[in-house]
Amino acid sequence: MAEGTGHDATGAGTAISLATVARFVDVAVDALAQAREEVDALNVFPVPDGDTGTNMYLTVVAARDAIRVAMAEQEHGADSGAGRGAEPGAGDGSGLEGPMAALARGALLGARGNSGVILSEMLGAVARRIASAEPGESNARVLADGMAQASTASYAAVGEPVEGTMLTVLRAAAQAAGAVAEQPTARSSDVLAAAAAAAREALGHTPEQLEALAAAGVVDAGGRGLSVILDAAETVLTGRRPIPVTAPLGSHAIPVPQLPEAGADLSADGPAYEVMYLLDGPDDGVGVLRKRLGGLGDSVVVVGGEGLWHVHVHTDDVGAAIEAGLELGRPHRIRVIHFAEQLARQVGQAGQTGQAGQAGQSGESAPRALSGRRVVAVAAGPGLAELFQEAGAVVVPGGPGRRPSTGELLEAITGCGAREVVVLPNDEPSVRAALVAASTAEADHGARGLRVAVIPTHAQVQGLAAVAVHEPGRAFDQDVTEMTATARHVRHGAVTVAAKQAMTMAGPCEPGDALGVIAGDFAVVGDDLGAVALIVLDRLLAAGGEMVTLVHGRDGIGLAESAAAWVEESHPHVDVMVYDGGQERYPLLMSVE
Template identity: 45%
Template sequence: MPQTLDAAAVRSWCALALEALGREREEIDAINVYPVADGDTGTNLYLTVESATQAVEAVFAAHETGALVPAPADAVRAMAHGALIGARGNSGTILAQLLRGMAEVLADGDAVGAGDPGDGRHGGHRLALALRRAAELAREAVAHPVEGTILSVASAAAEAAGTAARADGAHGAGTAEAVRAAYAGARTALDATTGQLDVLGRAGVVDAGGRGLLTVLGALVRCLTGDAPAPFPAGHRRRESPVGADSAAEACDAEGGPAFEVIYLLEADDAAVARLRARLDGLGNSLVIVGGDGLWNVHVHVDDAGAAVEAGVEAGRPYRIRITHFVAAAEESRVQRAVVAVVPGEGLAGLCAEAGATTVLARPGEPPASGELVEAIRRAHAREVVLMPNDEALRHTAAAAAEQARTEGVRVALIPTRAAVQGIAALAVHQPDRRFDEDVVAMTSAAGATRYAELAVAERQSWTMAGICQAGDVLGLIDGDVAVIGSDLAATAETVLSRMLSAGGELVTLVLGEDVPETLAARLESYVREGHLAVDTVVYRGGRQSAPLLVGVE
């Protein structure tokens, strides 16, 4: 096995960590009692690493057409950035910062161990520096660091790697020895967490976040040495039964903790984030703000979720906002049926949520992964779930998520919606009180009866079904194919509507992007009204989405 942490090794590390967390997710969820006993630490860590893995794979995909492989710096930066934008929960957010700290050191030069004699001498010293920087940044990101948590485990890993790196005089230990030492130190520290935090001692468990970090470090050992370390004992000091709704509710009530977990990504400068940190620290607890270079991931537990979001708005531009009510989530019994829908913008997310759907936001260039869809299905707390990907490219991802959810006892029907407007049409006829099969058939029929289009701006010259387009041209795509090429958004939209309505229709749905003026909607409504008296038009604001205009005709 290679003993250098080059780009290929980073890719392998991500894949092995994701595989291991997938196996151990439920075990980690079951011992999650701190800071809130909501039983999702393993799931959150899995989703965080899944996002990191996707980012690294994207870097490799960009190099597929060339002879060169990605530089090690590009791979580690992608891993850290992917973890940052996909971080979930308290532990996932801290893990993202740990990876960012490692990336700061590992991206500064060649791969760890590269060019070293023998088995990677000096590489151990650099890996130890990376782990130390990771532990430092993670502690800085947490408003009030607590021992007996993932922070303690990270510090112990760094200290053990550093000791190994200094053990052999000037040369120090190799990369393999350093990573093995880091794992051993982390494992010892994890065992000690039960005696460091009273809540862990009462429950008889080790820290769930630290347990997840040990899994990630174990994947790094396997990646760099080829040897899988001895696994942490399954059920080690585990509660007699997994953390459930009652225990989570009791923890919230007994300890008087905040009612909400608020998470969002934030575009802001350093000075604004410093003010935000002070503001949120006064609003709640479990405050973790990670990131840098203008992009941050904010995590906090508060009683006033609105105030936490408003603080983000004052600091910069928050998005991917997620609010979870701890007690409600813990006490809520399963409903009979729910709808889970992928949506391309914040505006449609709000619209679908008002209609009762659990939404998954797909930002431009960042499609959700299957794990994120599975997590949304779990979050819906339903025995029956209707899943709508609203994108042809997500069909297989959604199918994988549905299959996973079925193994967990949830009845899932996948409606192969190819556009958000088809999902809106399906949601409009959803009736949770009728039989599941009948509801699915009605929703599928409504989606299938909706033709869809979108208007986009060409980024470069290319061949299309409608001819050659130039960069800057407005493209009208009908049912996924380019049908119209124009130079003006409004005029091209009118041509698209004319073609779609030539086959008949009763309702036109327009979804406007963030920067599209209201005057466009008024013009298109007038155009439909003048040419098709019996056709109604509804307009929605989609917010930040991949296309400036989405069109549906039912």
């Protein structure tokens, strides 16, 4: 992305700037948001399921969310006490390794569809090369190497690479970047400008390489999405405005095809299902897995490393595809899409009622009707998950170190079957992911009447208070208003243990010190968790209150009992509720209402 602060005219800087990487991801998200509908409409290969733009957008959103969280926690650790509630990172906030690893992992975990899984491998390869750059190494060379490695890794990840796709577009971009980087005075902006131009040119030729594109009169959707991303990177480095997403590419216009008619499958001989899952398994077994999946279907993509893989295949045998993963390790977050149902839904959203009627006559089931209201809540521990489930909420696992991606939240919102959904992020960094998921869900399912509201809860106890007043019988807006008001009136705190030496709002702390948190800030430093917990409670109760809620973590039951006894003795008019949350890092969560 950009040279570091110590670069010279050749681009041999100290490092590529973390701030500029983050800006690139932001600009890429915005650009893909603008281009999403166009890219979706171009989607005719490998199956015309019309979701390539959305999948690439959500993958980059997941990467963006992950790097932002890593940067915030890195900065928080340097400036605010580095308690165990924050992820350890490079203390000065400028370290690349942690945020780059977070970006790669976020893209891997949040990848959606064939194009998204391939894109996650591309982003991961570039991020790893940036993180491994040596001091004084040419930034132009680092970027060119990253793109070359991304191209090589992406081709290797695909079971049967096909030319005329995003793989071809990336290879052309990487070759152009490498040629420019060989020049002694090359800068990273020169590299990306050449790469973006080469990608646009290669994209225009994709119909000449792939019969399906030529027949539909379109360029490759995944290649178009990649071109949008490279244009965004060029914009960040050069300041030049990107080519509008709807503009012709040279002499190659981008016509928009009509959606095909819905049938049993999207093509006469094509697989009926898309199967995706994360896999915990050894790296040395992935080659066998790719071969096994290749015998079950097509569009095989397996990306990842270090024991975590994202698996993708189009197949007619869903069970066998999952069993192939079981032979290697533990599949989880399994996602199965029936192409015919997906297409029928898109046709309905486009208002093509005639095609939708044909789908019904063919015997295919219509998308499930949305009804009722559900709450989606992020829970930081098994006990908290049970509490939210008992209140009727759909639970998404979360908490420090395991915050949910936009894709996970989107799946929960769209998978619960409700027409009205209230989302409780229950963690400040997760609010933004929830907002993106909500807007995406409404954009994709608004024609079916879906409404989503995000209540910006920054703590688990705020979420518990909000769900306690949830009333499905009320009007949606009224219910959201009541839940929001209740959450805002909750004063919340917690205790944790300092992981390293740092400066907090309450002064310096050393590793092992007890830290008291009030409204998200480290406000108390002490040498005993129990004493610090009482100080936090006393401050929370200073403005009065009728109820104290205590949620203890895995090792905090004693703290909760002591705190409850103190409240009953010191504030006999205040009710106390104690719950087993099972959360990590925070032995005790507290709230006053």
